Amino acid sequence: MDYDYIKVLPNKRLSDAEIKCLIRRSQQGDLEARNILIENNLRLVASVVKRFQHRGFDSDDLFQIGSIGLMKAIDGFDLSYNVRFSTYAVPKIVGEIKRYIRESSTIRVSRSLKELAQKAIQIQEQLTFDLGRTPTVQEVAEHLGVDREDIVVALDAIKPVHSLHQIIHENDGDPLLLEDQIAATQADPGEDTTIIIKRMMEKLEPEDQKFLMLRYFAEKSQTEVAKILGISQAQVSRIEKRIMLEMRKYY
Template identity: 45%
Template sequence: MLEDKEIKALLIKAQNGDQIAKEYILENNINLVRSVVHRFTNRGYEWDDLFQLGCIGLVKAIERFDTTFSVKFSTYAVPMIIGEIRRFMRDDNPVKVSRPIKELAYKVHRTQERLQGILGREPTIAEIAKDLSLVPQEIVAALEANQSPVSLYASVFHDNGDPILLLDQLKYCDGQDNAYFENLALKEILLRLPEKERVVIQLRFFADKTQAEVAEIIGLSQVQISRIEKYALKLMREFMQTS
């Protein structure tokens, strides 16, 4: 990363039309884009597309940054990058969400980022709800409202070479009008995981435990839990692709 004085001098040149200075700033701050994009993965968008949007946000930050302010360029650039990605997701979502829900989702994301900085780990739904004086169900509803819809014809599993669609996992219960998803495919994939990886996934995503809490339960470090979790998710993706 460039020093503050050096980057401000380059910013002045870039804002005056120096293309080389602009490209140099972009190259030296590209990791900002990568770190922000990782926050938005697994939301139904390609990583490359989000990366391009993040780069647009970085370019806008270069063009609009006021060098007279005593603020680091990275501090200004990160919200610009996030804003560009969120704006695209909001406009691209075919499901229209009410403004109060959108505003709540925005507060939830801001609180999530703030608590992560304070706690040094990803906060749980319960911790976010407590901070906002809301019930966990409201937090989950706000987050789910901003998720991209999934096609009912998306392939979720393969059985003897024949794909099982999301539509195939729907069923209706007696006396109920609402449909819900069966988790048979997911359960089968979980059973194929090694025991340690399976336990970590169950604690993290089904028991709503943080990596630090899982580490304490199992007796490993948080770094080890993070590695086990990444490996387990990688195995699950491979199982779904090769089954």
């Protein structure tokens, strides 16, 4: 987002008395008052978002998250506070953005993983042209000189931003696609579990992190993971139990 757009945001200044009157009305359920407050504080959100530029996050996303912080500030402001609303709101906006960044950064895709995924996609396109068909994961892996599971993990790790039609797994030599495998949104009931897993994963060994990426982020079944890793389903079950016990020490 180009933050020159801030020039076109509402520039009307409300007095402290007007703000508190609107907050009181908003907290009593007046949607018009709430919208006026939000509209007249978008510049405040934009100014906070500018602090977090150049961190690899989309500014539009941060602006939306900051706006949520603003709304929480409107709902939570105690009218008996002897402080300006902006003084109370800024930490709320900052806190909401930092929480989003913290939770999103726990499993940020490493540069090497991104590079591998990009190479895999390029090779897949090249082999599709050369072979006249979509190559299997194994063929892509052999071409790059890496393990098949590394290709699967790399492509799954970047799946929110690459094509739904990229290969992510094979079954009996036939390529499967990423289509319909997109992870649940934040509104999903399992979100809290996912966040916890993300926070704990960085404490685990790389191989265990790969395992959890397959099970909980690529949403592979134990049978699928067993095929990818070349082990039995019983071994997958034992590994999963061991990792869960390990993670309990950190939670």
